[in-house]
Amino acid sequence: MRNDEQEVNNLLFTYTHRFDEGDFEGAATLFQHAQIIVGALGETVDYLGLLENWRRMVMLCDSSGMPRTMHTCTNAIININLDDGTARARSYYVVYQQTDSLPLQAIVAGRYVDTFELVAEQWRFSQRDYRLMEMIGNIDEHLHHSKLIMAQQIDS
Numbered sequence: 561m562r563n564d565e566q567e568v569n570n571l572l573f574t575y576t577h578r579f580d581e582g583d584f585e586g587a588a589t590l591f592q593h594a595q596i597i598v599g600a601l602g603e604t605v606d607y608l609g610l611l612e613n614w615r616r617m618v619m620l621c622d623s624s625g626m627p628r629t630m631h632t633c634t635n636a637i638i639n640i641n642l643d644d645g646t647a648r649a650r651s652y653y654v655v656y657q658q659t660d661s662l663p664l665q666a667i668v669a670g671r672y673v674d675t676f677e678l679v680a681e682q683w684r685f686s687q688r689d690y691r692l693m694e695m696i697g698n699i700d701e702h703l704h705h706s707k708l709i710m711a712q713q714i715d716s
Contacts (some may be wrong), residue, residue, distance in 0.1 A: 564640045567683045568647050568676055576631035584614045594685040630656045645678035662698065669695040
């Protein structure tokens with residue numbers, strides 16, 4: 561028997577694990593059928609655009625190719641609608657990082673708002689809104705161009 565809520569939750573968690581393990585391709589593939597909202601004005605990218613952004617922006621901090629982050633995804637509220645084969649999830653995230661020169665600390669926190677669709681008895685992402693980054697700490701060792709990102713965050 562399928563547990564729809566757990567399957568959706570597992571997608572949320574699989575993303576965090578893949579990203580933190582440096583498997584950006586695997587993380588991006590989860591969004592292969594999704595619309596990904598990235599810009600302040602609602603601009604979207606597909607999963608290949610998302611992967612390109614990660615490869616361009618995310619700093620890999622050690623020789624293993626890891627970003628030295630730990631994403632936590634909590635407080636998920638999942639609403640399943642089996643009549644139309646969709647689901648919606650709202651959750652919080654916190655990203656922690658520790659590097660050789662950065663002590664363990666939270667570097668960013670926000671919310672994920674995701675929608676999912678049930679296709680061939682499998683749940684998959686159909687949309688993710690990445691604009692809900694609400695608290696930003698020291699991202700200097702996580703993202704290239706962190707000063708520019710911080711300036712844009714202040715202006716928005």
